[in-house]
Amino acid sequence: MVKVVLGIIFLLSGPVTFAQQEDSLFIRRIANEILTNGRSYDNLRELTKKIGGRLAGSTQMVMAEKWGAKTLAQAGADKVWLQECMVPHWLRGGKDEVTVKGSPGRSLQVLAIGNSLGTSPAGITADVLLVNSFDDLEARKDSVKGKIVFYNYKFNPQYIDPNDAYEDAYPYREAGASRAAHYGAVAVMIRSLTGSTDNHPHTGLLKYDSINPKIPAVAIGIQDADWLSKQLQQHKRSAYIKTNAHFLPDTIGHNVIGELTGSEFPDQYITVGAHLDSWDPAEGAQDDGAGVVHTIEILQTFKALHYVPRHTIRFVLFANEENGVRGGKKYAEEAMAKKEKHLLALESDGGGFTPRGFGFNMKAEMFAKVVKWAGLLAPYGGGTLIHGGEETDISPLNHLLHIPTAGLNPDLQRYYDYHHSSNDVFEIVNKRELELGSINMAALIYLVDKYEL
Ligand SMILES: [Zn+2]
Numbered sequence: 198m199v200k201v202v203l204g205i206i207f208l209l210s211g212p213v214t215f216a217q218q219e220d221s222l223f224i225r226r227i228a229n230e231i232l233t234n235g236r237s238y239d240n241l242r243e244l245t246k247k248i249g250g251r252l253a254g255s256t257q258m259v260m261a262e263k264w265g266a267k268t269l270a271q272a273g274a275d276k277v278w279l280q281e282c283m284v285p286h287w288l289r290g291g292k293d294e295v296t297v298k299g300s301p302g303r304s305l306q307v308l309a310i311g312n313s314l315g316t317s318p319a320g321i322t323a324d325v326l327l328v329n330s331f332d333d334l335e336a337r338k339d340s341v342k343g344k345i346v347f348y349n350y351k352f353n354p355q356y357i358d359p360n361d362a363y364e365d366a367y368p369y370r371e372a373g374a375s376r377a378a379h380y381g382a383v384a385v386m387i388r389s390l391t392g393s394t395d396n397h398p399h400t401g402l403l404k405y406d407s408i409n410p411k412i413p414a415v416a417i418g419i420q421d422a423d424w425l426s427k428q429l430q431q432h433k434r435s436a437y438i439k440t441n442a443h444f445l446p447d448t449i450g451h452n453v454i455g456e457l458t459g460s461e462f463p464d465q466y467i468t469v470g471a472h473l474d475s476w477d478p479a480e481g482a483q484d485d486g487a488g489v490v491h492t493i494e495i496l497q498t499f500k501a502l503h504y505v506p507r508h509t510i511r512f513v514l515f516a517n518e519e520n521g522v523r524g525g526k527k528y529a530e531e532a533m534a535k536k537e538k539h540l541l542a543l544e545s546d547g548g549g550f551t552p553r554g555f556g557f558n559m560k561a562e563m564f565a566k567v568v569k570w571a572g573l574l575a576p577y578g579g580g581t582l583i584h585g586g587e588e589t590d591i592s593p594l595n596h597l598l599h600i601p602t603a604g605l606n607p608d609l610q611r612y613y614d615y616h617h618s619s620n621d622v623f624e625i626v627n628k629r630e631l632e633l634g635s636i637n638m639a640a641l642i643y644l645v646d647k648y649e650l
Contacts, residue, residue: 217572217573220573220643220644220647221573223502223643224573224574224577224636224640224643226502227498227502227636227639227640227643228577228636230498230501230502231494231498231632231635231636231639232629232632232636234501235494235497235498235632235635236272236490236493236494236497237490237491237493237494237631237632237635238490238626238628238631238632240268240489240490240493240494241482241486241487241489241490241549241623241626241631242623243264243268244261244264244486244489244490245480245481245482245486245622245623246480246623247260247264248260248261248264249480249481250475250476250477250478250479250480250481251473251474251475251481252287252474252475252476252477252519252520253284253285253286253287253448253450253474253516253517253519253520253521253523254284254285254286254287254288254445254448254450255477258450258473258474258516261473261474262279262450262451262453262473262514262516265453265473265489265493265514266278266279266453266455268493269453269454269455269493269496269512269514270455272455272493272494272496272497272500273457273496273497273499273500274455274456274457274496274512275456275457275458276455276456276458277453277454277455277456278454279451279452279453279454280451280452280453280454280524280527280528280531281449281450281451281527282449282450282451282452282516282517282523282524282526282527283447283448283449283450283523284447284448284449284450284516284517284521284523284524285312285444285447285517285520285521285523286444286445286446286447286448287311287312287442287443287444287520288442288443288444288445289308289309289441289442289477289478290315290440290441290442290443291441292441293307293308293309293415293439293440293441294307294320294437294438294439294440295307295386295415295417295436295437295438295439296436296437297325297425297428297434297435297436298322298434298435298436298437299432299434299435303421303424303425305386305417305418305421305425305436306396306397306398306417306418306420306421307386307398307415307416307417307418307421308398308399308400308415308416308478309400309413309414309415309440309441309442310370310374310387310400310401310402310403310414310415310416311400311401311402311403311476311519311520312402312403312404312405312444312520313374313403313411313413313414313415313440313442314411314412314413314442314443314444315413315439315440315441315442315443316384316413316438316439316440316441318439318441319439320437320438320439321345321383321384321413321437321438321439322435322436322437322438323343323344323345323383323384323435323436323438324343324344324345324433324434324435325344325345325346325347325386325425325429325434325435325436326340326341326344326345326346326347326382327347327349327425327426327429327430328346328347328348328349329348329349329350330348330350331368331369331376334346334348334376334377334380338380339380341377341380341381341382342380342381342382343381343382343383344381344382344383345382345383345384345385345386345436345438346373346377346382346384346385346386347385347386347387347388347422347425347426347429348369348373348377348385348386348387348388349388349422349425349426350366350369350387350388351366351388352365352366352388352390352391352392352613353365353366354392358609359392359609359610359612359613360609362392362613363390363613363616366390367390369387369388369390370387370390370401370402370403370416371402371403371404372404372406373385373387373403373414374403374405374411374412374413374414375404375405375406375408375409375411376409377412378409378410378411378412379408379409382412383412384412384413384414384415384438385412385413385414385415386414386415386416386417386425386436386438387414387415387416387417388416388417388419388422389416389417389418389419389422389618390416390613390616390617391419391613391614391616391618392613392614393419393613393614394419394420395418395419395420395614395620396418396419396420396421397418397618397619397620398415398416398417398418398618399416399613399616399617399618400416400476400478400617400618401416401476401519401616401617402519402520413438413440413442415438415440450474450516450517450523450524451516451524452513452514452515452516452524452527452528453473453513453514454511454512454513454514455493455496455511455512456509456510456511456512457496457499457500457506457509457510457512458509459506459507459508459509459510459646460505460506460507461507461508462507462508462509463508463509464509464537464538465508465509465538465539465540466508466509466510466511466532466537466538466539466540467506467508467509467510467511467539467540467541467542467543467642467645467646468510468511468513468528468539468541468542468543468591468594469492469495469510469511469512469513469542469543469544469638469642470488470492470511470512470513470514470515470542470543470544470545470590470591471485471487471488471489471491471492471514471515471544471545471546471590472485472488472489472514472515472516472517472518472519472524472525472546472589472590473485473489473514473515473516474515474516474517474518474519474524475519475621476519476617478617478618478619479615479617479618479619479620479621479622480621480622480623481621482549482615482621482622482623482624482625482626483548483549483550483612483615483616483621483625483626484546484548484612484615484616484617484621485518485545485546485548486549486623486626487545487548487549487626487631487634488544488545488546488547488548488549488605489514490549490631490635491545491549491605491631491634491635491638492512492513492514492545492638493512494632494635494639495510495512495635495638495639495642496510496512498635498639499639504643506642506646507646507647508540508646510642510646513528513590515528515590518546518589518590519617522589522590522592522593524590525589525590525591525592525593525594526593528590528593528594529593529594529596529597529598530593530597532594532597532598532600533597533598539594539598539600540600540601540645540646540649540650541559541600541601541602541603541645541650542588542591542594542595542600542601542602542603543555543591543602543603543604543605543638543641543642544588544589544590544591544602544603544604544605545604545605545634545638546588546589546590546604547604547605547606547607547609547612548607548609548612548615548626549607549626549627549630549631549634550607550608550609550610550611550612550627550630550634551578551607551608551630551633552577552578552579552605552606552607552608552630552633552634552636552637553578553579553581553606553607553608554571554574554579554580554581554582554583554606555574555579555581555582555583555603555604555605555606555637555641556583556584556585556586556603556604556606557582557583557584557585557586557601557602557603558585558586558587558588558595558601558602558603559584559601559602559603559650560601561584563601563650564582564584566648566650567582567650568582568584570582570641570644573640573644574637574640574641577633577636577637577640578633578637579605579633579636579637579640579641581606583606586603586604586606587602587604588602588603588604601650603641605634605637605638607630607634
């Protein structure tokens with residue numbers, strides 16, 4: 198009996214080594230510091246309320262760069278600089294409008310999709326063709342010419358991970374315009390990529406192909422999408438659509454970089470970052486203001502605890518993730534040109550919700566090492582470590598230089614309620630949930646700095 202009991206205790210707790218105890222105590226100090234003296238919530242308030250939406254090329258993005266450089270310096274960076282890159286300059290250009298004609302008529306909640314081109318100033322009036330999927334589009338291809346195609350493809354509620362529903366519906370927003378233009382459509386409307394119940398439209402990125410006409414595209418709120426879909430099942434309906442979007446020539450943007458110099462290996466780097474830009478209609482609080490303030494908080498915490506890293510840690514606020522990833526590409530190109538050695542790049546781009554863990558894009562033998570740290574992260578919520586996942590800003594580091602990458606995985610159940618929508622504002626971020634994200638990220642950076650990969 199006694200042996201069995203001892204066996205169970207051993208299995209539950211495992212043998213605790215001195216190193217693990219030391220790590221566990223240091224991570225506890227990280228947590229205490231952030232939960233007591235953290236600045237991330239106040240920093241997020243400043244970024245979202247004083248600056249707001251910050252699309253590449255906008256004056257708000259320039260303000261955000263200055264804010265980022267100042268805040269990194271105040272947090273204690275040894276060095277702060279701006280890394281220049283050319284960025285696209287897309288402008289919404291005014292209020293996007295869709296009115297369904299006839300009885301009952303209705304003005305829909307819409308947003309032009311990012312990187313789409315506007316209608317003429319007079320707008321377009323045409324019959325609306327409902328399609329529920331790309332297969333449906335193919336089946337009706339002979340009826341598309343001259344119509345506004347309405348893609349009513351739903352965010353699939355059966356996926357437990359909302360990222361899976363997003364990836365599943367993503368091709369409609371990205372490629373729906375060109376695919377409909379191929380059969381002669383004059384514009385497209387797309388059901389917003391969200392499982393939310395409200396009527397906010399959600400924008401995001403569109404990519405035109407090089408072959409077909411570049412027709413206007415809007416995302417519509419899902420209550421309006423449901424209404425319109427019902428209407429179209431009963432009668433033929435036409436709609437008036439007017440959008441104003443256009444491009445100005447590419448302009449100069451910057452990654453904002455702060456550095457904490459390593460004591461033993463100053464020329465070996467660990468990168469941690471998030472994207473500073475956001476879509477224009479929102480404050481970009483969850484996407485990705487949260488990641489920005491997570492990043493800065495790690496720096497501030499290491500300084501407060503007088504932690505001197507062995508390797509140089511770079512805190513990077515990336516430019517232009519949303520409609521070009523030019524910042525992430527520039528950072529990787531420069532790392533490659535300078536033959537920099539990077540141990541790991543970590544990104545936070547899933548919002549400031551309660552952390553659940555991390556996803557790692559690295560070789561199996563590296564992941565085997567990392568997964569042993571789960572027990573150290575678990576008390577702070579971040580113990581679910583997954584082999585896989587890709588983060589946009591740091592993916593060029595992985596593709597060009599084969600640098601291992603990781604992403605913070607917060608609880609995403611509410612993320613797509615706000616993503617790329619006007620309700621992504623400071624008020625929806627919870628201070629404590631946000632702080633828990635920084636704790637787990639700081640702990641992971643500390644472990645990589647100490648043990649390497
Ligand atoms: Zn993002």
